[in-house]
Structures are given as structure tokens and as C-alpha cells.
Amino acid sequence: MFLRSANLIITSSVLGFLAVVAVACRFLSKRKRKARITIDDYLLLLALTLTLGICFCTIVGAAKYRFGNHEIYIESGPLAGWPEAWLLLEYGKIFYALQLLHATAMPVIKASLMIFLRRIFFTSRTFEFAFWIITIYVFLWWLTTFWMSVFQCWPISSNWGTTPAQMGDCIPNYMTWYAWAALLNVLSDVAIVVIPIPLVLRLQMPMRRKLAGVIVVATAILVVVAGIGRTVGYFTYDHDSLDFSYVFYDFLVWTSIEPCLGIIGCCLPTMGHLADHLNFGNFYSWLRISLSQLSLRHSSRDAGASADVDTSASANQSVWYELTVERSAASETKGSIANATNSQRLSQTE
16 A cells, blocks of 8 residues: 555545544534524535545545556557556546535535524624625635536546547646635635634623634634645646646645535534533543553552542533623613623524
């Protein structure tokens, strides 16, 4: 197993699994609180399906078709120096699928997060305005990127052509176009991270809790980093190289990382109530008892020793739960009433 291929397989497998766990915890938390499933939850399920498709394509490509490693070239004949046909055929199909899946997965993830945040800041005119601006921006980005991906070459089968004659007519410098599309995608990520922060800071709650809320919102910065990595992969792509699977390595690895981190980031704010039901103190006590018993079996010197068991059960409070809003005194101004309403809404949301 080549090192680069192994890295693609491990990255896609681990992050795909963590994304599934995060979504499962989100729904388990809702079940514990008997909360209804809302549209942002359904959108996240759709995003998870698309993201797992990305991970699956990456794993198959790395395991069977040398993703991340050098091509095998034809040694003689009129196509000497051209990659083997069987590799180009499968590589082209998988790469084409990855482009379509990613172009759809990221807007769906953003839509889920924006709807979640809108439910919290529903009284803020500033956020309402920002919500519609970002929503329209993301929709136009998806519309342009998705259909450009579908028809980047004509006929469509040219995307997995195995000879220069089968490549068909493609958009000139289409990889450069994708690089700029990736950059525009990062800009919307930054906006989604930055806009809620001043709104959280204006809520009527202790500064410690405000900062906790900002930290949770700022976890989405990981998605921005992944998006930047993917954008750099596009801009540094060698357009003249025929070693396709090798030069696309950076693009491939970040294409798996970005949506997985996006899903995990969407689920983090909803896990506070679930943490309340997990008694980590009891688990710690059980672990110490087990280790003590194991030590007694293998050491006669410690036969009379007893384990010092910590029986305190400390609940693991999540960062988002720190945002529970204290009821504030009634205010006479309209702005204070709006802030109080936002605070109460935040404590009831995921």
C-alpha cells in the first residue's frame, strides 16, 4: 500500500466515521429532550449521505486505482507516455463523481447551519438580513459550480476518456475556474463563522458564557482551514502534467476533510444536553476498580491493597450548554426585550 493512498484511505475512513457519530449524537440528544426533528436535521442527513459518498469514492480510488500515486504509463506505440487506459477510465469517473458530490454537500451543510442559527437569532434584523444574503450567495454558488461540473466537457463521457481523441471539448482552463470557485466557497465559510459572533456577545448573559458560545461558533474555523487547503490544491495544480492521480493528491485529501469537519461542526452545538446524561464519574470509578482488580491478580504484594475509588459522579458539561441563559429583569426598551428573547431562545435550541 503506497503511503499517499494509505493516507487518503485513513483520512476518509476516520473522518467519515466521526461524521456519522456526530450526527447520531445530535439525534440522540434530541430524543433525550423529546425535541422534534426540524428541517436543519433533515438537511444534515442529506449532507451526511453526500459526504459518505465522497469518502467512499476517495477510499475506492485510493485502494484500487492508485489515487495519490504516480500513473502507470504506456511504454510503446502511438500513445507512449500516456497513462494506462483502465486507470484513466475509472479515475475519470470517480473524480467526476467527487466534483458533483462536493459541489452539493457543502451548500447543504451551510444551509443546515444557517437555519439552525436563524432559529436562535430570529429577532435580530441584522442576522435576518445576513441570512438571506448568505443563502442567496450559497445557492448561486451551488447553481454555477454544480452545472459547470456537469457540463465541463462535452459529451459528458469525455470526462473519463482514455485517449486524447476521446477527451472531447472542455472548458478552457477549467481547473483554474474551479480554483476560483473554491476560493468563493471559502468566503461564504468565513461569513458564516464571523456573523454570529457579535450577536452572541450582545446577548444578556455573563461574559464567561458569551465567550463559551463564541468558541463553539468559532469551531467552524476548521472548515475554513480545510477549504483553504482545497483551494491551494487547485491553484498549485500542474496543468501540463499527465500524472493526474499524483498531482491531484492535495485536492483529493481536502475534498474529504472539508465536508466531514462541516458536519461535525454543525453537530457540536447540539450535544450539550446529551453530555448531561453521560456519567463520566461512574465510568472513571469503574475503570479504577477494574485496574485495581487486575493488579491484585498479578501481584501478591498488592493482594491486600484496596482500590481508591472515586465515587463522585461529575457530569460532563458541554460548551454549548454553557450558553444556558439566565432570566434577566424586564426592560422597558424594545432593544432589551429583543435581546432577552434571543437569550431565552438560545437556551431552548439544540
